[in-house]
Amino acid sequence: MFATYVHDLSPVLIRFTDAIQLRWYGLAYLGAFLVGAWLLNVLAKRKLWVLPPGAAGDFIAAAAIFGVFIGGRLGYMLWYHTREHGWDWLSEDPLMVFKVWEGGMASHGGILGLVIFTWVYAKKKNVSWRGLGDGLCVVSPLGLFFGRMANFINGELYGRTTEGVAWAVKFPRALVEQPKAEGLNLESALMAAEGASKELSTKWSQQIPPDRIAFEQMLEVQRHEPAVSKAIEPFLLPRHPSQLYEGLLEGIALFAILWFVRTRFPKAPAGVLTGLFFIFYALFRIFAEQFREPDSKMVGMMTSGQFLSLFMIIAGAAFVVSGKLLPTKNRMTSAPEA
Helix, strand or coil: CCCCEECCCCCEEEECCCCCEEEHHHHHHHHHHHHHHHHHHHHHHCCCCCCCCCCHHHHHHHHHHHHHHHHHHHHHHHHHHHHHHCCHHHHHCHHHHHCHHHCCCCHHHHHHHHHHHHHHHHHHHCCCHHHHHHHHHHHHHHHHHHHHHHHHHHCCCCECECCCCCCCEECCCHHHHCHHHHCCCHHHHHHHHHHHCHHHHHHHCCCCCCCHHHHHHHHHHHCCCHHHHHHHHHHCCCECCHHHHHHHHHHHHHHHHHHHHHHHCCCCCCCHHHHHHHHHHHHHHHHHCCCECCCCCCECCECHHHHHHHHHHHHHHHHHHHHHHCCCCCCCCCCCCC
């Protein structure tokens, strides 16, 4: 048996000031865009993409803004946030839709945003929309991988409780996010943490407020004091590190499949790779959601992620069929679709 790891990683890589910080999540996005641009340029040089070499950088930058960020944020606000809290935010704080730094991005929304963006971009550049999307879909899984690794470092979007895996992780955020599911006691955990840390004892002056502020203070100390992790460990239940499962499936495995098809079957009809991305992403997501703690209301017997993935399978099948029935002429040149 392995000792269960109590998550103590910091979401901040470098802290310049309280307001200026380099976070792993932002670094994950940056890494995804840089690697994506590099790989698209590799495909372009091998004439496996519709845009010429050197065009990938501008394309990725525009895709990041108009596809990933806008689509991902709108998807989160319109689906996840609204289903949990209603539509009051539209009248009370409509600018919330721009507050990405407060958290909340939806991968399904980002994918839909990229679909719309590539359609507009293809029309502007007079290239095959499906061919343009094929290249993006080949490199996108690596961005998903970086994002899931950042989720794990942040200790968010964790898995369901388990007693059967030696690599289970205890995530402190469950103290405030899943108290009913686990029967956890935040105040007792904070008292235990205070007893294990002189820094917390001084900060709280023996009066522990069982609220989110005290919890965040405890997390900051726990990341550099192992004694605090040991003290709160009994109040946490072991969970699947589902972020790692999703990163390996939706990221590494999906990238390997699409890169293999792209490089080994260069004459595959335009749209087939996009369809394969949609289908395999959806299947991997549906499978991985069995181990992930639902972060939104269930849709019948399915999680929100599983429910939305069903539409991706339908869309993926449509792309594959359209690629077979409506082939694009001169696929690797700047020519419009037939």
